[in-house]
Amino acid sequence: MKNARILLVDDEPDVLDFLSYNLRKEGSEVFTALDGKSAIKKAIEVLPNLIVLDIMMPGMDGIEACRRMRELPETKNTLIVFLTARTEDYSQIAGFEAGADDYLSKPLNPRVLISRLNALLRRRPTHTGAMNIVNVGNGISINNDNYSITVGGEQIYLPKKEFEIITLLTSKPGKVFRREDILHEIWGKDVVVGDRTIDVHIRKLRQKLGDDRIKTFKGIGYKFEF
Amino acid sequence: MKNARILLVDDEPDVLDFLSYNLRKEGSEVFTALDGKSAIKKAIEVLPNLIVLDIMMPGMDGIEACRRMRELPETKNTLIVFLTARTEDYSQIAGFEAGADDYLSKPLNPRVLISRLNALLRRRPTHTGAMNIVNVGNGISINNDNYSITVGGEQIYLPKKEFEIITLLTSKPGKVFRREDILHEIWGKDVVVGDRTIDVHIRKLRQKLGDDRIKTFKGIGYKFEF
DNA sequence: TTGGGGGCTTAACAAATACTTAACGTATAT
């Protein structure tokens, strides 16, 4: 839950306060909005990792807001969780069909809320295009905006090539990427770099990340793991 | 929901029938198990996309089964949804901490179930989800993203040639591959290696897989069997 | 213009490891 950016949307300030308090206590960065329209504006502005959206709101309701956010490139892949006062089957159906990722009903036990949001966030590791900060687990996160990674709290700015390589490798932790695939992905189809170029970049990454993060598979390629 | 492989686990056959019926109607391929232990076996065998797991079961319960499956390479990233008779906060907490992805409570409206599972399956990003794992039966699976095999829960990384050979042999379990065919497949048409080269690789594989998995056919070649 | 710095690549050599071979042992079929 640390580093998560969460946007809360509800028309009751009391609910916002209650949820904000509990989520901030867990280390999340919390933003709020009071109705659907301002939620969309806010979401585009702050690019949250997760949006908690009340269904019943004056003006634009949650369902409609969700539907619209699913159209926008900035929020197309953002996790959206609905919130409602009662568990009604049709509103659940409508919510999921509008593109929701989960559904919570009030009154909320804060521990349940937090566990549930955690489970959602845990499942969403890699870049979905619009998302800026990607947590790849174990204290390592990647910031696509400024070409930096964070390792154990320390932020390290990486040169472009190194950043591209680590982004590729962490896009699927545990997978072995073949050298030739890395060449294609990073340098393009018609490769014109020497044999040792990748190795040098890998070496520099290892110096910055620690030696045990990137593992060599001789004759094949490299993989990233925690 | 089409093409989804779903494993249902519950100790009540009635529940299994009810859920199976509804999920199959949506085009899913459904497998079932009656308790935690057989669920794990089944999961390793069929490698489902999603597992619906009852919490209260005789023998190994759902929480424990989930926890164990999160340890196994075959099921580490599989979606797991818990099912329980009542909504109790701590069992939800325990469930999520065991690595669950969602939580449903009985009695289940089938439309809600389907919407919810759909939401889970839909948001699984292709590049971050499960590994490309092939189960070849009897506790042996091959991870193509990893150049590794799993034998009885233990993950073994193989050198390239060995991995290529075992991949070839397991591509058709039971079939006898002639030596010369193996040579052509792995080394190519015009590469000429000595007579004993294959034997050495086979030996190393046998050391890692167990002696009884690869059988020799004198004068012909080798075959893989369970 | 010139000099410096950072990033990227290359080259040369060292190190690691996968692959192959050779030599000999064992099993099997005719």
Add this chain to the structure above:
DNA sequence: ATATACGTTAAGTATTTGTTAAGCCCCCAA
């Protein structure tokens, strides 16, 4: 029994990767 094919082991060879330092290129500032 003997020839033939396969098994086993250890040692050799080839290939791949690690490491380091140096060179180049581009951009920016003096």
